[in-house]
Amino acid sequence: MMTIPPRFPDQPVALCHNRMQVYSVVRETPDVWTLSLINHDLYSYRPGQFALVNIGESGEVLRAYTLSSTPGISRFITLTVRHISDGVGSGWLTQQVKAGDYLWLSDAQGEFVCETSGGEPPLLLLAAGCGVTPVMSIARDVLAHHPQQSVQVFYSVRSPQEVIFAAEWQRLAARYPQLKLTVLAEQHAQPGQIAGRLSQDILQSQVPDISARRVMICGPAPYMTLAGNWAAELGAAAQNIIKEQFQTVAESISTDAELTLTRLTPLGNYRVPVGATLLAAMEQHQLPVTAACRAGVCGSCKTRVISGKYQTTSTMTLSAAEIAGGYVLACSCQLEGDVTIA
Numbered sequence: 001m002m003t004i005p006p007r008f009p010d011q012p013v014a015l016c017h018n019r020m021q022v023y024s025v026v027r028e029t030p031d032v033w034t035l036s037l038i039n040h041d042l043y044s045y046r047p048g049q050f051a052l053v054n055i056g057e058s059g060e061v062l063r064a065y066t067l068s069s070t071p072g073i074s075r076f077i078t079l080t081v082r083h084i085s086d087g088v089g090s091g092w093l094t095q096q097v098k099a100g101d102y103l104w105l106s107d108a109q110g111e112f113v114c115e116t117s118g119g120e121p122p123l124l125l126l127a128a129g130c131g132v133t134p135v136m137s138i139a140r141d142v143l144a145h146h147p148q149q150s151v152q153v154f155y156s157v158r159s160p161q162e163v164i165f166a167a168e169w170q171r172l173a174a175r176y177p178q179l180k181l182t183v184l185a186e187q188h189a190q191p192g193q194i195a196g197r198l199s200q201d202i203l204q205s206q207v208p209d210i211s212a213r214r215v216m217i218c219g220p221a222p223y224m225t226l227a228g229n230w231a232a233e234l235g236a237a238a239q240n241i242i243k244e245q246f247q248t249v250a251e252s253i254s255t256d257a258e259l260t261l262t263r264l265t266p267l268g269n270y271r272v273p274v275g276a277t278l279l280a281a282m283e284q285h286q287l288p289v290t291a292a293c294r295a296g297v298c299g300s301c302k303t304r305v306i307s308g309k310y311q312t313t314s315t316m317t318l319s320a321a322e323i324a325g326g327y328v329l330a331c332s333c334q335l336e337g338d339v340t341i342a
């Protein structure tokens with residue numbers, strides 16, 4: 001059963017020290033809400049970045065959410081959140097938090113950003129579902145500040161009622177001739193929308209200059225993999241294909257073999273499946289660890305491995321000295337043999 005924090009965190013924690021007051025909570029679609037936040041101090045962020053939000057009542061329990069607003073353009077800092085069943089953070093933010101409440105946010109993080117210093121290549125923005133939140137943040141910014149830069153957007157949803165920011169997309173398309181927006185709906189596509197999913201054929205026929213574009217992709221991992229492969233096969237340069245790495249990652253654990261996870265302080269031995277991430281193993285045995293993005297981006301799950309066999313898929317926030325000292329990002333560390341952690 002879903003556990004909802006009973007009241008609001010009232011103190012900053014190490015990573016989340018920006019106190020913001022909720023101005024409004026507005027429903028965007030049947031399962032997506034936008035929280036508009038008032039920050040009384042300067043809050044620096046770039047279009048496309050995310051922030052950690054502390055959802056712990058009396059300690060640090062972090063979740064990562066995209067900042068769907070655009071600095072210098074949006075009236076408020078906004079988080080746009082899909083309510084995931086069993087999702088503690090999304091359930092609390094969308095069902096419990098009300099106008100006037102306070103939230104604690106980290107500084108903005110993430111590399112899914114667009115350099116807009118001028119002379120930039122045209123953009124192709126590919127979004128699926130809630131992946132549209134950083135895409136909207138980036139699109140607003142580029143359209144307002146770089147009128148010469150072409151912006152082509154393909155936004156995939158299951159049905160038209162799930163289009164997030166529907167009215168704002170219409171306003172932007174009417175105001176900025178350099179924006180070409182295509183909505184793809186798997187079911188009940190409306191006039192002007194494409195029925196079905198994004199495909200390589202659609203990209204080939206509708207983006208003839210794809211090889212000249214910067215391609216930014218945000219959505220579920222399989223969608224990003226496919227879309228990235230199609231863009232590459234159609235000639236987009238590898239350095240011009242940018243995927244948002246911050247996505248909720250389902251844990252995939254092999255259960256046919258086990259290994260021993262040893263914790264030195266305090267000493268304890270735990271049996272965990274081979275192939276589990278260190279984060280999953282620690283959570284399985286309720287060992288203290290903080291995890292927000294769960295995708296090797298935010299750095300909150302940094303853990304020191306003393307010895308053992310493992311592979312890492314991200315070291316994004318670690319310094320060379322930390323890596324040399326055995327630190328890993330637990331969410332991005334797959335256990336292959338017995339492992340000892342500090």
Ligand code: FES
Nearest residue numbers: 292294299301331
């Ligand atoms: S939880 Fe964000 S890097 Fe691991």
